[in-house]
Amino acid sequence: xxxxxxxxxxxxxxxxxxxxxxxxxxxxxxxxxxxxxxxxxxxxxxxxxxxxxxxxxxxxxxxxxxxxxxxxxxxxxxxxxxxxxxxxxxxxxxxxxxxxxxxxxxxxxxxxxxxxxxxxxxxxxxxxxxxxxxxxxxxxxxxxxxxxxxxxxxxxxxxxxxxxxxxxxxxxxxxxxxxxxxxxxxxxxxxxxxxxxxxxxxxxxxxxxxxxxxxxxxxxxxxxxxxxxxxxxxxxxxxxxxxxxxxxxxxxxxxxxxxxxxxxxxxxxxxxxxxxxxxxxxxxxxxxxxxxxxxxxxxxxxxxxxxxxxxxxxxxxxxxxxxxxxxxxxxxxxxxxxxxxxxxxxxxxxxxxxxxxxxxxxxxxxxxxxxxxxxxxxx
Amino acid sequence: xxxxxxxxxxxxxxxxxxxxxxxxxxxxxxxxxxxxxxxxxxxxxxxxxxxxxxxxxxxxxxxxxxxxxxxxxxxxxxxxxxxxxxxxxxxxxxxxxxxxxxxxxxxxxxxxxxxxxxxxxxxxxxxxxxxxxxxxxxxxxxxxxxxxxxxxxxxxxxxxxxxxxxxxxxxxxxxxxxxxxxxxxxxxxxxxxxxxxxxxxxxxxxxxxxxxxxxxxxxxxxxxxxxxxxxxxxxxxxxxxxxxxxxxxxxxxxxxxxxxxxxxxxxxxxxxxxxxxxxxxxxxxxxxxxxxxxxxxxxxxxxxxxxxxxxxxxxxxxxxxxxxxxxxxxxxxxxxxxxxxxxxxxxxxxxxxxxxxxxxxxxxxxxxxxxxxxxxxxx
Numbered sequence: 001x002x003x004x005x006x007x008x009x010x011x012x013x014x015x016x017x018x019x020x021x022x023x024x025x026x027x028x029x030x031x032x033x034x035x036x037x038x039x040x041x042x043x044x045x046x047x048x049x050x051x052x053x054x055x056x057x058x059x060x061x062x063x064x065x066x067x068x069x070x071x072x073x074x075x076x077x078x079x080x081x082x083x084x085x086x087x088x089x090x091x092x093x094x095x096x097x098x099x100x101x102x103x104x105x106x107x108x109x110x111x112x113x114x115x116x117x118x119x120x121x122x123x124x125x126x127x128x129x130x131x132x133x134x135x136x137x138x139x140x141x142x143x144x145x146x147x148x149x150x151x152x153x154x155x156x157x158x159x160x161x162x163x164x165x166x167x168x169x170x171x172x173x174x175x176x177x178x179x180x181x182x183x184x185x186x187x188x189x190x191x192x193x194x195x196x197x198x199x200x201x202x203x204x205x206x207x208x209x210x211x212x213x214x215x216x217x218x219x220x221x222x223x224x225x226x227x228x229x230x231x232x233x234x235x236x237x238x239x240x241x242x243x244x245x246x247x248x249x250x251x252x253x254x255x256x257x258x259x260x261x262x263x264x265x266x267x268x269x270x271x272x273x274x275x276x277x278x279x280x281x282x283x284x285x286x287x288x289x290x291x292x293x294x295x296x297x298x299x300x301x302x303x304x305x306x307x308x309x310x311x312x313x314x315x316x317x318x319x320x321x322x323x324x325x326x327x328x329x330x331x332x333x334x335x336x337x338x339x340x341x342x343x344x345x346x347x348x349x350x351x352x353x354x355x356x357x358x359x360x361x362x363x364x365x366x367x368x369x370x371x372x373x374x375x376x377x378x379x
Numbered sequence: 380x381x382x383x384x385x386x387x388x389x390x391x392x393x394x395x396x397x398x399x400x401x402x403x404x405x406x407x408x409x410x411x412x413x414x415x416x417x418x419x420x421x422x423x424x425x426x427x428x429x430x431x432x433x434x435x436x437x438x439x440x441x442x443x444x445x446x447x448x449x450x451x452x453x454x455x456x457x458x459x460x461x462x463x464x465x466x467x468x469x470x471x472x473x474x475x476x477x478x479x480x481x482x483x484x485x486x487x488x489x490x491x492x493x494x495x496x497x498x499x500x501x502x503x504x505x506x507x508x509x510x511x512x513x514x515x516x517x518x519x520x521x522x523x524x525x526x527x528x529x530x531x532x533x534x535x536x537x538x539x540x541x542x543x544x545x546x547x548x549x550x551x552x553x554x555x556x557x558x559x560x561x562x563x564x565x566x567x568x569x570x571x572x573x574x575x576x577x578x579x580x581x582x583x584x585x586x587x588x589x590x591x592x593x594x595x596x597x598x599x600x601x602x603x604x605x606x607x608x609x610x611x612x613x614x615x616x617x618x619x620x621x622x623x624x625x626x627x628x629x630x631x632x633x634x635x636x637x638x639x640x641x642x643x644x645x646x647x648x649x650x651x652x653x654x655x656x657x658x659x660x661x662x663x664x665x666x667x668x669x670x671x672x673x674x675x676x677x678x679x680x681x682x683x684x685x686x687x688x689x690x691x692x693x694x695x696x697x698x699x700x701x702x703x704x705x706x707x708x709x710x711x712x713x714x715x716x717x718x719x720x721x722x723x724x725x726x727x728x729x730x731x732x733x734x735x736x737x738x739x740x741x742x743x744x745x746x747x748x749x750x751x752x753x754x755x756x757x758x
Contacts, residue, residue, distance in 0.1 A: 023406065026402055027402070027708045028696075029707075044410070294697050317408075318673050
């Protein structure tokens with residue numbers, strides 16, 4: 001009986017997600033080689049091949065048994081060419097869908113996954129018509145390269161269409177109606193090479209200025225049927241794409257409990273970082289288990305947990321560590337406005353205790369916005 | 380508010396304990412430099428300075444802010460000289476005591492920590508006398524360099540004294556009476572730079588042929604007063620040595636519940652590996668918090684947990700990962716008889732369930748001995 005695990009895992013991208021994948025994978029016996037094309041890797045672990053000019057891809061592929069990535073905005077043609085040499089999980093097909101809003105929404109539609117009302121437009125005139133039909137405000141987004149709020153504009157009136165069209169500067173846009181949502185939530189699920197699927201409990205996410213600040217899971221007020229509906233949506237996506245690895249699906253929950261899919265990401269996701277201390281198996285370990293063809297680990301939540309992002313500037317880390325059952329995850333990055341530097345996972349016995357502790361944590365972080373959970377009044 | 384943590388931590392030794400310290404320290408933002416004097420490092424992480432001829436100590440010290448170690452059999456003079464340049468935790472004094480059985484037992488005596496009856500002998504004749512006085516069988520151990528059962532002999536009769544004396548070949552031995560113990564237990568505790576102390580729940584350890592095979596904690600049948608007694612013993616040691624970091628104390632528990640100290644180790648310890656998945660804060664993270672002057676994390680157990688050592692040959696890792704709430708920690712070492720290659724942490728809701736799961740785990744590991752817990756009949 002020899003070990004079946006002997007993988008050197010290749011990761012495209014060398015930021016904090018790659019770093020946390022590696023930290024989860026060393027205990028499995030994995031080794032890691034990162035391919036960094038930015039010239040500015042931060043993983044701080046494993047072997048990093050810095051390759052801004054795409055000169056070292058063959059070296060990278062020689063070293064690794066399987067390839068995954070921490071960033072889906074990779075050229076699809078590049079990923080397809082890698083697939084000719086080494087297994088890539090999730091596949092180039094997943095990347096292709098996730099980096100194109102029209103493909104993504106078309107897939108949601110085809111699988112019966114509700115979304116906010118939307119239109120695809122290819123001119124300023126079509127944008128204006130769409131804004132009238134959907135009812136302002138609407139948000140217009142470039143079809144591709146729409147990472148982290150770039151290439152987007154909000155139209156408060158249809159007459160802003162021309163200005164928005166010019167400012168975004170793309171030939172095709174998706175225009176979305178605003179949703180009167182109660183909360184933003186996300187699903188993290190994982191699918192193995194054999195088709196086994198496991199779902200984490202749904203998390204509630206609080207964004208400020210388009211950046212995730214807090215994720216809390218599990219949700220104390222979540223109807224089991226809503227979780228099951230979300231499980232069904234993400235399972236449909238996973239199975240349709242013959243997906244291997246962790247997939248994240250962001251949704252809006254409306255006042256009547258309905259879920260509307262916003263977007264998905266074919267990778268470990270910031271809204272799943274709570275699983276590092278709040279679930280039996282973290283999203284990082286499960287992603288690695290999946291891409292290596294190993295059995296998936298339990299996705300059960302251990303206790304109410306909140307992930308607190310540390311953005312731009314770090315706080316008083318010693319004071320954070322003095323809070324009970326509070327876990328620091330630093331990314332070894334220098335401070336810079338808007339940069340994700342670390343996160344803190346706060347674990348508690350009850351959601352009421354958790355809220356108190358997260359507020360104590362917030363007080364020790366500069367610029368951390370007030371915590372606001374949809375279910376606060378029920379605690 | 381800038382982070383107070385910016386340490387590059389130097390670790391003397393580059394085996395699995397150093398590896399697991401590093402894996403616990405990256406999330407705190409630490410970086411690691413290992414000094415390996417064996418020529419055969421296995422940590423597989425961080426920067427490793429291979430220095431079998433003691434040529435690179437200055438390089439090592441230049442790179443690090445604080446020094447700790449995974450192995451206490453270091454020359455005391457070397458550690459003292461390092462202390463002239465960089466803080467070393469635990470101190471050379473702790474190393475000095477822990478690598479000398481007479482110093483160790485003298486300290487136990489002085490602090491009122493009971494031990495098995497013992498004698499210090501300096502000739503074969505004295506050894507024979509000691510064997511008669513203590514009553515055979517007795518175990519004779521060299522005073523120094525007695526790592527992992529080397530330099531030891533069991534005397535079934537006083538007449539074996541001469542043979543034992545020659546086979547051990549040291550000028551001073553400690554002779555210990557055998558203890559009719561119910562179980563072997565260990566205490567893991569941690570003391571911060573400010574004197575704060577935290578105790579993990581006591582673990583029961585099962586050794587076979589002198590090698591640890593299983594550790595289980597917390598213990599369902601442990602009287603709170605026994606835990607308090609053990610806390611008091613280890614606190615006395617920590618305070619007396621002005622100790623910083625994790626200290627392990629191995630004890631015997633006798634039929635009447637009494638604890639007798641066997642030996643201690645000034646480092647993270649194999650019998651504390653269960654804390655990686657079974658406690659709020661692992662022994663590795665708490666050691667790093669201590670040596671950096673950070674607040675200690677909670678040592679509370681989350682759930683009944685058993686650490687299963689993987690020795691000599693690995694098992695069916697995929698099958699192990701298929702067991703629920705079972706966590707693999709591989710050391711990235713090649714197989715060799717008697718070598719610690721990995722451990723598996725099994726977590727369960729109850730001790731009865733835990734026993735079943737540990738037996739399932741054992742069945743997937745070659746050469747794993749039968750599991751035997753002192754409290755099995757009470758489950």
